[in-house]
Amino acid sequence: MKHTLSVLLQNKPGALSRVTGLFSGRGFNIESLCVAETLDPRVSCMTLVTRGDDSIVEQITKQLHKLIDVIKVTDITEGEFVEREMVLIRVKAEANTRAEVLRVIDIFRGKVVDVSPTTYTVEITGPESKIKAVIDILRPIGIKEIVRTGTIAMARAPKN
């Protein structure tokens, strides 16, 4: 099963490689990984998507905790959360397909961020499922290049 972990870690040289080294050394898989500074520049927040049964994810969580540079690990898939990913897609946009491309990205609330005589580069943001849907629809038109950020996620704020 897919788990999204939110990891707060000290913003120190080598901290990131401790995390990635842990995954490769212990044979855990990483589907995506995003990391950047938090409000406190000494602390980074990492969103890490991994797959595994409960006991593996429990091991991953404990092993992450054990790293001295790690401050907090939350498996946010355990509760309600929002997740977003951004993708840049360069898609073929010639006279006969341009309108179609625009229609599709309009449906997905994307926007065109770069134009060339034969391509559009579009930006789309959403949960992973939406990104996947856009890619599936644009693929037959002709995707030339694609860059994804990987997922970032946040637990939903308590309602009361």
Next chain:
Amino acid sequence: MSKITGSQAIIKCLQEEGVDTIFGFPGGAVIDLYDELLDSDIKHVLVRHEQGAVHAADGYARATGKVGVALLTSGPGATNGVTAIATAYMDSIPVVVFTGQVPRALIGNDAFQEVDIVGITRPCTKHNYLVSDPNELVATIREAFYLASSGRPGPVLIDLPKDVVASMMSFPERKPIKMKTYQPTVDPHPGQVEKACKACLKAKRPVLYIGGGVILSDANKELTELAEKLSVPVAMTLMGLGGFPGTNPLSLGMLGMHGSYASNMAVAKSDLLIAVGARFDDRVTGRLDAFAPHAEIIHIDIDPTSISKNVDVDIPIVADCKHALRAMNSWFDDSKEFAPKAMKEKHQPWLDQVRQWDEKHPLTYRDEGDIIKPQYVIEVLNKLTGGDAIITTEVGQNQMWAAQFYKFNEPRRLLTSGGLGTMGYGLPAAIGAKLAFPDKTVIDVAGDGSIQMNIQELATARQYNAPVKVAILNNGYLGMVRQWQELFYNKRYSATVMEITPDFVELAKAYGAVGLRATKKDEVEPVIQEALATDKLVIMDFAVSREEGVFPMVPAGKATTEMLLV
């Protein structure tokens, strides 16, 4: 505040930590620090290979419970230490390793003797540091000692760029260390303790399964109290030997691949397994689904990642072993449902069963007239040292025979590379232990193969007056591998015959040590007597029966009840 150099700050930090001896090997990157060492009261032991430095620091740490310290130069000095760092890591031994590094401005430039030792040792240290700011040097060293020795201990490496060590800095006052990202759970959860104790009250066939954690937390007294209070037999891992007296009637000896028949049977038939400071290693469990299949499992460990890693645990207790065992002992003392005598009576049928297993297949070997059996050598060592020597081992059959036939009654008497299984560990570790305890007999039980991996440290032993005794069980083979080839590879002895070995008696002489040899059984005792009588460094070369095997043996991947017996 007046300023001091980085070298001076490092020495002051070592003094603060109570370090009296460090093991190392110099080079350009650490030459400033070596210069400063000359004026300090810290004893520096010059080894002959950096692997030896870290093993010696590790042996010193295992024997004393204090942090061992090693100092290596950059590049090859640092990489030479890696095997020994990994050895300490696998067995959770508190060691701080200082490595020299090229000046900060050159880092990343493939400078002379530059290596990314922090990158290389990341997976085999508890934590490591590159000190990039002189103002952080002192705090880093203090933190390193704290990390190495607290929680689940382990090696910590500090990489020191040469210009950082040469810079001027202030020496801040020492304050208690608090790290928000590192707070090991020392005290057990009372609810879990109660659950565990209640499970003990119910059990009919309980077994204690204890590992190195009992020794690391100095919990042997508490453990012994619990075992005796509840009349529970105790099986020990290789790392746990000495955590409970080997001659106590409740001792089952070692369990696992080369464990006793009784210990493996007892675990297999138990209805309650109380694991203390052990980590369900594959050498202990054998085939996982057949390990303690009927048992409810209690697991006490300070490292949450050890719990339910290989085997699902019913009652986890995350805590320092000593604290958890103390809490269990006092729970029983306060409990109205519990009386030691009634408990003993309840467990009597189980204890009888365990004794029958032991009588049916005791640890033993076949005597063959004049031929020296390696097990016999260990028995004589045990007899003539009263079971009270510090024994280090190399790796292979020698290690297993030492574990099986020497009766360890005290913790910190067996120093052996359990997790990594590092050939070449025993001699430098013995030197570290001997320097910590000059009045104790320290014996390296060695194989003819392993001893050659760090034999150069004989010179270190001589130079620093560390007269350890090396007992080579010389079978002319890489015996443990040969045993596997005999049993599972049709006796095809690929690369395990030691066609050439040095004459160890002559070699001893070359190093200014005493060399003794026994080739017949009746020479064993006199040789050991002579070795123990002299205060010199000694190598004993025992020509043992060449194709002797270590038994019982659980073939890899088999259930622990499927033992090959003598």
